[in-house]
Amino acid sequence: MKAVDDLTSDELMAYIDGELDDARRQELDRMVQESPALAHRVEAWREQTARLREAFSPVLDEPVPTRLLHSARPRRNRWAQAAVVAAAVGLGAAVGSMTARWTLAPRAELIARHDQPNRFLEQARLAYAVYTPDPRRPVEVRRRSALVTWLTRRMGRPIAAPDELPHGLELIGGRLLPGMPDHPAAQLMYQDPQGRRVTVYLRGMAKPTAPTAFRIVDGRHVTTLYWIDRNWGYALSGNLPREQLLDVSRALYRCYARHQGPGAE
Amino acid sequence: MASRELLIEQIPHLRRYARVLVGYGRADEADDLVQDTLERACAKWHLWQSHRSLRPWLFSIMHNLFVDQRMAVSGSLEQSLDEMAEPKVAAGQEARLEAISLIQSVQNLPLPLREVLLLVCIEGLGYREAAQTLGIPMGTVMSRLSRARAQLLHCTEGKTAAGRTSLQVVGRKTP
Incomplete structure (x- = not known):
């Protein structure tokens, strides 16, 4: 039984999974026939x-949700796509620019051209002012996993929402907000043990924007600390001492610098 | 076949892989992952070479998306206890009970082990294909697979309380 003793468990596994070449497989066939322990x-x-395949097969027969069917639309290469768009635009022009969509498109572009850090900051502070005082419904989604999945999909990049930030800030939840055309914004809300709320607002900039260092803007009831990195704007707003906000910003910055995934621009 | 039909044909398999990744009790979240994967695949469709099988390519997109999202959330791939939700039991299906306990055992394996188990044992991918899908060496696929199988056998045999001393016969050769 020398041959059996020399058999490694890797090789035996490869045998079961059909990964051996024919000659070796036949040798093992013989060994298995001769050794009851091996056969066992x-x-x-x-x-x-076999049991695994059976246990995991019912999902294959479940009806496929329509939203998934809608997502399965492979695009041809970029040139073909551009040709389709050009054709559609040509057709639209021929028919006449009657639809709202047709008149809206160039205007959206015009707005995007004027996107700048000031506008971003204004939106972030407005969102803070509107949602943090709301006692009952400050956020739209509370469960973190659902929030992250949703925002990641809508924002087109991984969105990190750490459960905790420095100075006892804990995640309450978040929401999606209008930002710029094709660049929705996300707001995450945190609360400290004293009940003070802080928001993180982020969105992609609508036009290429130079990165900035941390900048602080003080208001009457709120301080905002913001920065722009790889064409994404991040703003932290709260009624907390500057030093504390700076700690929180550093933590967020590290978090996002580490997790800026392939979807980020 | 039109590319859209090719893709639609793969959806049930993507849903199954997603459930193994996300957790079998979280079908909706798993479908979110499928949707993300389909969207990503459609956007990158020109990168798929039609001489390669489609399913492993889609699996690798899903694996990468899942890892990115998970890293973005927690900074690690450790799964938390609340992810191990109980699979739903349909009434009057005693035969399914055993399957459910098996699914539960698979779900309790660490992510790297259960991924390899799904790809090779359930989907029937070759070692090389599984390695390409996950971006790991073939030797790693094999060692994970053998650990997954051993842990699973241990689990299910623990339940039937059948010790198998005869398994000692074949040893692992030390390299």
């Missing part, structure tokens, strides 16, 4: 595989 083990693994 092979049988146990095969049975396990």
Whole structure:
């Protein structure tokens, strides 16, 4: 039984998974026939595989949700796509620019051209002022996993929402907000043990924008600390001492610098 | 076949992989991941070479998305206890009970092990294909697979309380 003793468990596994070449497979076939112990083990693994396939097969027969069917629309390459768009635009022009969409498109572009840090800051502070005082519904989604999945999909990049930030700030939840054309904004809200609320507002800039260092803007009831990195704007607003906000910003900055995924621009 | 049909054909398999990744009790979240994967695949469709099988390509997109999202959330791939939600039990399905306990055992395996188990044992991918899908060496696929199988056998045998001393016969050769 020398041959059996020399058999590694990796090789036996490769045998079961059909990964061996024909010659070696036939040798193992013989060994298994001759050794009841080996046969027993092979049988146990095969049975396990069969049971696994059976247990995990019902999902394959479930009806596919329509939203998934709608998402399955492969695009051709960029040139073909551009041609389709050009054709549609040409057709639209021929028919006459009667639809709102047709008149809206150039205007959206015009607005985007004027996007700048000031506008971003204004939106962030406005969103803070509107939503933090709301006692009952400060956020739209509370559960973090749902929030992250949703925002990540809508923003087109991984959105980090750490459960906790420095100075006892804990995540309450967040919401999606209008930002710029094609650049929705996200707001995350945190609360400290004294009940003070802080928001993180972020969105992609609508035109290429130079990165900035941390900047602080003081208001009457709110201080905002913001920065722009890789064409994304981040603003932290709250009624907390500057030093504390700076700590929080650093934590956020590290978090986002680390997790800026392939979807980020 | 038109590319859209090719893609639609893969959706059930993507849903299954997503459930193994996200958690079997969280079908909606798993479908969110499928949707993200489909959207990403459609946007990158020109990168898919039609001589390669479509399913492993889609699986690798899903794997990467999942890892990115998970890293973005927690900074690690450790799963929390609340992810191990109980799979739903349909009434009057005693035969399914065993399957459900098996699903539960798979769900309790660490993510890297259960991914390999799904790709090779359930989806029937070759070691090389599984390695490409996950972006890891083939040797890692094999060692994870053998650990997954051993842990699973241990689990299910623990339940039937059948010790198998005969399994000692085949040893692992030390390299």
